[in-house]
Amino acid sequence: MMRSVTGRLMLLDTASLYFRAYFGVPESVRAPDGTPVNAVRGLLDFIDRLVKDHRPGHLVACMDADWRPQWRVELIPSYKAHRVAREQAAGPDEEEVPDTLSPQVPVIEAVLDALGIARVGVERYEADDVIGTFTARAEGPVDIVTGDRDLYQLVDDARGVRVLYPLKGVGTLQVTDEAVLREKYGVDGRGYADLALLRGDPSDGLPGVPGIGEKTAAKLLAEFGDLAGILAAVDDRQAKLTPSQRKRLDGARPYLAVAPAVVRVADDVPLPDVDTVLPRAPRDPAALESLAARWGLGGSLQRLLTTLSG
16 A cells, blocks of 8 residues: 655655764764764754755655565575674574664654654565655655665656765765766666676675676667667677677576566565655654653754754
């Protein structure tokens, strides 16, 4: 279920943003008891700036209910493997997160809930998949706020889908549309996933095709259209592939058979029935007041409340 969204929808890749807040705001920003709250306050400042600058009618904080879904790991075992802090017998493996960030995540969740900002995570799926599904079902324009380039694959000028990519905090955002993608990568939104799986991504444990870097992948996609066209060219001796390209791509067929399901974000996640309208007043003022006092949220929270009510 998903309620109709016809105005501008802003989707936050929440973990991406609170990681950036954590590393961008000094750890000297602390609660009255001395607990660091730099990620909490930094994220509130991010949201305040985003709402001020872009005025969305709807806002969803998308969460990683499962940051490393087993169905992706079964296809590519190296997927995010280097980021596992502890394997779990039941449920998602524990992700490596800085010691002073982990305790801030429940605070972030509680503050978002008290504010009334929709917060959505779905079991067995990453935030990217939640974002992909909201985007697929939206009837109006969509702004995706993320520091993860994987979501460039959702950019679609015809539907008004763009990615706001933070270059420095959220004060400097790269507004990523198809023109930006073509200039930087030589592909449009639909081609970005194929580019990513061909070149690989060490940060996600995706091996890519050995010897096929970003520029070569872009040239192959320009020549043959998509991954299916490239693989058809491998089988066509008349196609304009060098012997080494043909050999590398042919040898990578087992990887290329499963990589699309891992790299492409899902667009069929079972979303909950959630009110995505940007709140003008807190859903739970008493809870928010208690959280503000307990964690010393001060000006960051007040600025956001003022922006929401304006």
